[in-house]
Amino acid sequence: MRAKSASVIAQTCRSILPVVAAALLFFGPLLFPVAEVYLLVFGMACFYAALAMAWNILALSGLYSLGHGAFFGLGAYSAIIFQQQLAFPVYAAVLAGGLVGALYGLLWGVVLKNLRGAYFALATLAALEIPRVVADNWESLTSGSMGIVGISRLPALELGLISLPVGESMRGQYYFLLGWMVLTAVVHRQALKSRWGWALQAIRDNEVAAEVLGVNVYGCRLLALGVSALLTGIAGGLYGHLMGLIEPAMVFSLQMAAYPLVLSFFGGRFQVLGPMVGALVLYPLDQLVLQPWLPQGHAAVYGLVIIFTIFFFPRGITAWLQQRHTS
Amino acid sequence: MVTAAPHLLELQDISVIWKGQTLLQQIKAVASSQEIIGIIGPNGAGKTTLMSVISGQIPPARGRVLYQGQDITAWPPHRRCRAGIARTFQIPRPFVDMTAWENVATAICFGQPQKAAAVGRSQAIPFLEMVGLVHKADTLGRDLTLSEQRRLEVARALATDPKLLLLDEVAAGLSPKMVRQVVTLVERLRQQGLTLLIIDHFLNLTLEVADRLLVLDRGEMIMAGPPQEIIRHPEVVGAYLGTRRVTKGRRTPG
Amino acid sequence: MGVWQQAILAGLSLGSFYTLLGLGFSLIFGVTRAFNLAHGDFILLAGYLAFALWHFWHLPFYATIPIAMVILPLATLTLRWLLARLPEPFELNSLVVTFGLAIVLQNLFLAFFSADFRLIVLPIETVLSVPAWSLLVTANQALLLSGSLLATLVVYLFLYRTFVGKALRATIQNREGAALAGIRVERMQLLAFGVGGVLVGLAGPLMAVNMYLHPAGGLEPTLIAIILTIAAGVGRTGSLLWAGWLLGLAESCTALGIGSSWRELVTALVLLAILTWRSRGRINPELAS
Numbered sequence: 122m123r124a125k126s127a128s129v130i131a132q133t134c135r136s137i138l139p140v141v142a143a144a145l146l147f148f149g150p151l152l153f154p155v156a157e158v159y160l161l162v163f164g165m166a167c168f169y170a171a172l173a174m175a176w177n178i179l180a181l182s183g184l185y186s187l188g189h190g191a192f193f194g195l196g197a198y199s200a201i202i203f204q205q206q207l208a209f210p211v212y213a214a215v216l217a218g219g220l221v222g223a224l225y226g227l228l229w230g231v232v233l234k235n236l237r238g239a240y241f242a243l244a245t246l247a248a249l250e251i252p253r254v255v256a257d258n259w260e261s262l263t264s265g266s267m268g269i270v271g272i273s274r275l276p277a278l279e280l281g282l283i284s285l286p287v288g289e290s291m292r293g294q295y296y297f298l299l300g301w302m303v304l305t306a307v308v309h310r311q312a313l314k315s316r317w318g319w320a321l322q323a324i325r326d327n328e329v330a331a332e333v334l335g336v337n338v339y340g341c342r343l344l345a346l347g348v349s350a351l352l353t354g355i356a357g358g359l360y361g362h363l364m365g366l367i368e369p370a371m372v373f374s375l376q377m378a379a380y381p382l383v384l385s386f387f388g389g390r391f392q393v394l395g396p397m398v399g400a401l402v403l404y405p406l407d408q409l410v411l412q413p414w415l416p417q418g419h420a421a422v423y424g425l426v427i428i429f430t431i432f433f434f435p436r437g438i439t440a441w442l443q444q445r446h447t448s
Numbered sequence: 449m450v451t452a453a454p455h456l457l458e459l460q461d462i463s464v465i466w467k468g469q470t471l472l473q474q475i476k477a478v479a480s481s482q483e484i485i486g487i488i489g490p491n492g493a494g495k496t497t498l499m500s501v502i503s504g505q506i507p508p509a510r511g512r513v514l515y516q517g518q519d520i521t522a523w524p525p526h527r528r529c530r531a532g533i534a535r536t537f538q539i540p541r542p543f544v545d546m547t548a549w550e551n552v553a554t555a556i557c558f559g560q561p562q563k564a565a566a567v568g569r570s571q572a573i574p575f576l577e578m579v580g581l582v583h584k585a586d587t588l589g590r591d592l593t594l595s596e597q598r599r600l601e602v603a604r605a606l607a608t609d610p611k612l613l614l615l616d617e618v619a620a621g622l623s624p625k626m627v628r629q630v631v632t633l634v635e636r637l638r639q640q641g642l643t644l645l646i647i648d649h650f651l652n653l654t655l656e657v658a659d660r661l662l663v664l665d666r667g668e669m670i671m672a673g674p675p676q677e678i679i680r681h682p683e684v685v686g687a688y689l690g691t692r693r694v695t696k697g698r699r700t701p702g
Numbered sequence: 703m704g705v706w707q708q709a710i711l712a713g714l715s716l717g718s719f720y721t722l723l724g725l726g727f728s729l730i731f732g733v734t735r736a737f738n739l740a741h742g743d744f745i746l747l748a749g750y751l752a753f754a755l756w757h758f759w760h761l762p763f764y765a766t767i768p769i770a771m772v773i774l775p776l777a778t779l780t781l782r783w784l785l786a787r788l789p790e791p792f793e794l795n796s797l798v799v800t801f802g803l804a805i806v807l808q809n810l811f812l813a814f815f816s817a818d819f820r821l822i823v824l825p826i827e828t829v830l831s832v833p834a835w836s837l838l839v840t841a842n843q844a845l846l847l848s849g850s851l852l853a854t855l856v857v858y859l860f861l862y863r864t865f866v867g868k869a870l871r872a873t874i875q876n877r878e879g880a881a882l883a884g885i886r887v888e889r890m891q892l893l894a895f896g897v898g899g900v901l902v903g904l905a906g907p908l909m910a911v912n913m914y915l916h917p918a919g920g921l922e923p924t925l926i927a928i929i930l931t932i933a934a935g936v937g938r939t940g941s942l943l944w945a946g947w948l949l950g951l952a953e954s955c956t957a958l959g960i961g962s963s964w965r966e967l968v969t970a971l972v973l974l975a976i977l978t979w980r981s982r983g984r985i986n987p988e989l990a991s
Contacts, residue, residue: 185798236977239737239797243928243977246970248974253966254966258963319557323546323558329505329537330541331558332505332525332526333503335560375921379801417812418809418813419809432787466983505986
């Protein structure tokens with residue numbers, strides 16, 4: 122009797138917890154006065170959640186990229202260049218930056234067509250270096266390694282009749298990033314649950330069998346690359362406005378593939394909300410708990426987490442919790 | 449003027465070269481509708497390579513593949529599948545993280561000529577029935593035995609609604625009773641309008657069902673004809689024993 | 703002082719060093735087929751160790767080399783222990799786990815040594831002057847050249863002239879075949895990781911003298927080691943040396959011609975070229991015969 126009621130309580134907790142967390146995430150800042158630092162950290166957690174989901178879309182096709190920073194950096198620089206030198210409105214520039222990233226992604230699809238596994242990952246590392254070195258040296262366009270400073274905050278988002286003050290307050294920024302995360306999650310869901318998602322599953326399970334059973338492997342992969350690069354590029358474009366400055370080492374960095382990789386693996390690569398859970402747990406943990414304690418080197422937690430994840434729960438923490446729940 | 453209907457499949461001078469080695473040399477063959485053709489030969493003869501050329505997974509260095517009169521040499525594998533060419537693999541390749549019915553559902557969804565939107569379990573069951581795997585419909589691919597995985601291969605291939613079915617060593621290592629079951633299935637498939645190309649190293653299947661045998665040895669097609677004639681021919685025996693003399697100045701064994 | 707001769711010398715000494723970087727990686731990759739993305743960080747570990755011994759404990763530089771060569775095998779053998787326990791799929795998981803290891807190491811360096819660039823400074827600057835060729839050999843270059851070439855020679859002799867070395871080569875070429883021939887593959891793996899560790903222990907201090915140590919500096923040596931291993935073929939010392947020299951010369955000539963900031967672009971393009979060249983027209987062996 123006692124054991125049964127204990128497990129009922131545990132079960133109720135398990136079902137309620139995600140609902141409570143979601144409610145806090147969506148409505149918390151509206152209902153309670155939340156300190157700015159929390160809005161900042163959780164807002165950026167949403168940003169990295171979106172980045173993780175974008176990366177994961179490519180991983181769902183069976184390809185692990187270590188060079189996603191290329192799309193991020195291309196998006197960041199292109200957005201600023203379109204805005205400052207071609208007078209694009211801010212959001213249009215960000216979108217255009219995303220398209221530049223997507224084009225580079227499609228180029229990967231063509232050039233790296235025959236590469237798989239570790240060889241693909243290595244090639245993406247090389248493909249990351251190319252735009253970075255160009256950005257570092259083409260000083261007339263990008264101000265070289267000094268970077269571009271003084272980037273404005275995001276302007277109000279005009280959606281028809283509504284005008285959302287995004288850049289003016291931390292709360293506005295938080296909700297913007299939350300919305301961006303939800304948008305990315307919708308696309309991420311497609312990569313898992315749609316017909317295309319089914320094809321991706323077949324491809325990553327057994328590519329040779331998939332192609333002989335009618336799956337257009339090349340086409341599906343190109344789509345995954347394009348979408349993943351687009352979303353990452355847009356994130357890059359937004360990043361400049363969030364940080365106020367960009368420089369090559371910052372945006373064309375290994376971090377922009379490392380973080381998504383760790384967050385997706387940890388959260389659960391095959392769950393719609395997996396990478397999101399990973400980001401919303403690890404990033405605030407790192408920023409709020411670990412960084413104050415170990416200002417230099419706190420990021421080691423990401424390395425430790427990925428090692429642990431591979432050994433103990435390779436399908437991610439959400440899948441592991443679900444498994445324990447059902448067994 | 450009446451022109452003869454094109455063969456279902458025609459191979460014209462197919463050659464495959466890899467890393468300097470000639471895997472296939474000027475293979476010519478035709479297959480007509482509802483024929484059952486056996487491809488036999490010793491290990492390393494190129495049988496699976498030939499099958500991979502037909503399925504589109506290995507591009508030939510020279511030569512053409514014609515299907516229903518069309519040149520499909522440049523067609524990728526998935527396009528050929530939708531056009532009606534299906535194959536199984538010698539070592540089965542199930543989707544290990546999908547159940548048996550999901551494996552079949554994938555084939556229905558992507559391999560059939562018309563694009564299928566949503567495919568349910570009920571549509572996959574009939575194909576599992578054909579190979580006797582219904583009782584394992586909800587088992588994951590990784591949890592099936594080797595023999596069950598082989599049967600799943602066939603069910604999946606059939607689920608793509610093929611006109612030409614390529615079977616690679618589907619009867620290898622089977623008991624006579626199970627071979628009989630395969631023979632029954634193959635005959636039934638022929639009745640339903642399929643053409644079959646069967647790779648059969650040990651000949652236990654093709655001797656029973658094949659109309660014709662093609663014999664490969666070291667990348668060349670050395671002989672073609674009815675089974676009873678072929679198996680007695682000294683060249684074929686020599687190929688299997690490794691004692692056949694090879695012309696064109698390449699090394700001779702034995 | 704001839705500019706081009708200097709560049710060639712720089713290219714050769716750098717290239718020999720690159721070969722040293724590749725040797726350790728090649729042996730480990732050869733017996734496990736694991737891409738160790740933390741290879742460069744292991745070298746940094748040896749480098750930082752040497753730096754700490756030299757800077758904080760005032761050990762002469764040359765004493766740090768044998769110490770590093772003894773300690774690093776401990777690290778690489780720990781890596782082997784880790785890799786042996788990896789779940790399937792091995793290739794991708796080893797990539798991800800070593801990636802995580804690299805992140806951990808990088809942050810360890812950041813925590814202990816900060817992001818400042820560190821360098822060991824040798825007491826002597828120039829060692830040799832060859833006026834006939836307009837050449838000036840710095841102590842650093844002499845050290846790189848002699849250390850790397852000596853190590854390469856020793857490894858070559860080991861692999862090709864000793865019985866154990868031949869067994870190791872056999873394991874690299876064909877693991878199953880070697881096992882069938884009675885070679886204890888596990889021992890060969892321990893040996894490869896051990897020798898790899900010693901080579902890394904040599905490379906680290908050499909790097910600390912020649913190039914600035916900084917926490918994020920592990921990626922480049924890793925990439926170089928991988929490029930050379932793929933280009934030269936696994937476990938082949940001769941081709942590795944040639945590949946190393948070619949890469950070193952290409953880089954130093956680029957630095958002379960266009961400017962050193964484009965150097966990493968050369969490395970990246972070379973890697974891409976090698977990878978795409980390798981993959982063209984590949985046939986999946988299971989689809990043939």
